[in-house]
Amino acid sequence: MGQGHVETTEYDVVVIGAGPVGENVADRVRAAGLSCAVVESELIGGECSYWACMPSKALLRPVIARSDARKVPGLAGAVQGPLDAAAVLAHRDSFTSHWKDDGQAAWLDGIGVRVHRGHGRLDGPRRVTVKSPEGERHVLAARHAVAVCTGTRAALPDLPGLAGARAWTSREATSAQSVPGRLIVVGGGVVATEMATAWQALGSRVTLLVRGPGLLPKMEPFCGELVAEALREAGADVRTDTSVTSVARDGDTVTVTLDDGSTVEADELLIATGRAPRTDDIGLESVGLTPGRYLDVDESCQVVGSDWLYAVGDANGRALLTHQGKYQARIAGAAIVARAQGVPILETDRWGAHAATADHDAVTQVVFTDPEVASVGPTLAEAERAGRRVRAVDYDMGSVAGASLYADGYKGRACMLVDLDREVVIGVTFAGPGAGELLQAAAIAVAGEVPVDRLWHAVPAYPTISEIWLRLLETYRG
Numbered sequence: 001m002g003q004g005h006v007e008t009t010e011y012d013v014v015v016i017g018a019g020p021v022g023e024n025v026a027d028r029v030r031a032a033g034l035s036c037a038v039v040e041s042e043l044i045g046g047e048c049s050y051w052a053c054m055p056s057k058a059l060l061r062p063v064i065a066r067s068d069a070r071k072v073p074g075l076a077g078a079v080q081g082p083l084d085a086a087a088v089l090a091h092r093d094s095f096t097s098h099w100k101d102d103g104q105a106a107w108l109d110g111i112g113v114r115v116h117r118g119h120g121r122l123d124g125p126r127r128v129t130v131k132s133p134e135g136e137r138h139v140l141a142a143r144h145a146v147a148v149c150t151g152t153r154a155a156l157p158d159l160p161g162l163a164g165a166r167a168w169t170s171r172e173a174t175s176a177q178s179v180p181g182r183l184i185v186v187g188g189g190v191v192a193t194e195m196a197t198a199w200q201a202l203g204s205r206v207t208l209l210v211r212g213p214g215l216l217p218k219m220e221p222f223c224g225e226l227v228a229e230a231l232r233e234a235g236a237d238v239r240t241d242t243s244v245t246s247v248a249r250d251g252d253t254v255t256v257t258l259d260d261g262s263t264v265e266a267d268e269l270l271i272a273t274g275r276a277p278r279t280d281d282i283g284l285e286s287v288g289l290t291p292g293r294y295l296d297v298d299e300s301c302q303v304v305g306s307d308w309l310y311a312v313g314d315a316n317g318r319a320l321l322t323h324q325g326k327y328q329a330r331i332a333g334a335a336i337v338a339r340a341q342g343v344p345i346l347e348t349d350r351w352g353a354h355a356a357t358a359d360h361d362a363v364t365q366v367v368f369t370d371p372e373v374a375s376v377g378p379t380l381a382e383a384e385r386a387g388r389r390v391r392a393v394d395y396d397m398g399s400v401a402g403a404s405l406y407a408d409g410y411k412g413r414a415c416m417l418v419d420l421d422r423e424v425v426i427g428v429t430f431a432g433p434g435a436g437e438l439l440q441a442a443a444i445a446v447a448g449e450v451p452v453d454r455l456w457h458a459v460p461a462y463p464t465i466s467e468i469w470l471r472l473l474e475t476y477r478g
């Protein structure tokens with residue numbers, strides 16, 4: 001630290017990290033009249049806006065639209081050609097505002113949130129130091145709360161040769177300016193399957209190397225099976241039960257050695273093997289916490305053992321999804337405001353105003369693969385592990401009239417989990433074309449704990465894919 005005077009500014013709330021979650025914490029506390037500063041070391045809008053949700057979905061939308069169109073008689077013939085990769089990449093660039101954050105900076109300014117550019121670090125209770133890109137230091141003192149919203153980065157495995165292999169992480173996979181001829185993707189989770197889908201359709205020859213027996217292991221098994229089948233039909237080489245033992249780059253070629261001793265060559269290599277919290281260099285040691293871990297929080301997203309520190313969004317590891325993080329931001333924001341106003345008892349009971357209950361019971365997720373996969377609540381395996389008495393009802397979505405109109409030869413599957421003690425739906429998974437837009441009805445049923453007998457009266461319109469609900473309920477009721 002320099003020897004000169006370090007300016008200190010006091011705010012009610014200081015937020016470290018201006019991703020979607022930090023922005024929403026700031027918005028909530030400002031809306032209640034508290035003063036707020038956010039500290040951002042890169043771009044306002046975070047991973048989601050520039051290297052995750054937005055660019056990946058901009059890459060995938062044409063892929064999914066073309067695939068759907070190819071299943072519609074009368075239209076299929078018009079969409080047999082390749083995608084215009086240059087146009088898709090340009091469209092993606094516009095969705096990231098060309099990696100400029102002026103619009104989001106202006107929005108924060110418009111709601112009266114002060115942005116401090118630089119790296120934020122805790123420096124004892126309620127104090128955050130900011131080191132600007134020019135090396136200047138500033139101290140921010142928080143009267144009521146500090147919210148850590150620093151997100152995650154790609155976690156890289158300890159693989160011989162990886163350091164010198166110029167491997168892609170999710171950042172390069174979502175921002176690449178040209179289509180590699182051959183791409184190896186390591187991993188079988190959401191990033192790996194979405195990016196394999198996108199780049200295969202954009203013209204790469206993709207080899208997907210999956211350590212486990214199938215794709216998307218956190219979802220119902222049929223999801224990974226349908227996505228693997230479609231990736232293979234699209235020309236990708238999908239290899240399960242395959243581990244990478246080393247990596248080497250020689251000029252433009254990267255060579256991956258597998259556990260059976262064979263090798264695969266490509267132009268680029270994407271490592272998509274999970275995430276790590278960005279909590280390693282934020283001064284957690286100055287407040288008695290261990291750096292580098294997801295922060296342990298209570299239902300209001302307050303860090304366990306603290307009455308002023310919050311961790312919201314990816315940084316707490318509860319559900320690594322933008323919409324769940326923004327939901328947490330609304331809950332944490334309300335809790336910060338209530339505590340600042342001296343409200344004696346917060347509503348932290350299940351589904352209370354200050355409890356992020358959906359993080360346990362109703363996490364929604366759409367995987368934008370071809371076919372799409374959408375889920376809310378636990379899988380059957382998770383429910384059984386938790387000791388719940390459940391019945392799973394499965395149904396072939398392709399046999400629903402709306403689905404067969406949507407796409408010729410529609411392939412899809414749905415699963416509904418009913419809690420047998422309470423007769424409510426606790427989980428639903430859909431895998432099939434158009435599945436993403438089916439999800440919110442399921443989320444309402446699960447979060448609303450709507451009894452199955454009442455769902456019977458929620459009549460899906462004919463002939464929509466939503467008639468899958470009727471088929472699932474008929475199957476359940478017998």
Ligand SMILES: Cc1cc2nc3c(=O)[nH]c(=O)nc-3n(C[C@H](O)[C@H](O)[C@H](O)COP(=O)(O)OP(=O)(O)OC[C@H]3O[C@@H](n4cnc5c(N)ncnc54)[C@H](O)[C@@H]3O)c2cc1C
Pocket residue numbers: 016017018019020021022039040041042043044045046047048049051052053054056057118119120121149150151152170174191278281282312313314315319320321322323324325
């Ligand atoms: C390829 C990919 C695709 C995804 N697609 C989806 C999707 O379709 N839907 C979905 O819901 N989720 C998706 N996700 C997950 C989603 O991106 C995250 O859940 C979301 O970005 C988390 O938001 P956040 O604000 O918690 O963190 P982030 O978006 O990571 O933002 C954290 C911010 O904090 C800043 N920061 C970190 N440390 C400091 C510091 N010390 N000082 C100052 N600033 C700091 C960072 O620069 C960053 O701007 C995807 C993830 C990936 C990798």
Ligand SMILES: NC(=O)c1ccc[n+]([C@@H]2O[C@H](COP(=O)([O-])OP(=O)(O)OC[C@H]3O[C@@H](n4cnc5c(N)ncnc54)[C@H](O)[C@@H]3O)[C@@H](O)[C@H]2O)c1
Pocket residue numbers: 157186187188189190191192194210211212217244272273274275319320321365366367368
């Ligand atoms: N559409 C969306 O909502 C969306 C899209 C992308 C990412 N995300 C979120 O971002 C988070 C991160 O996604 P992700 O795909 O990075 O993580 P993930 O946890 O979904 O998948 C990581 C995969 O890598 C495998 N793996 C781990 N170490 C490995 C190794 N050494 N070798 C080979 N395989 C290995 C794991 O078995 C796992 O299947 C997820 O929680 C996801 O929900 C969401």
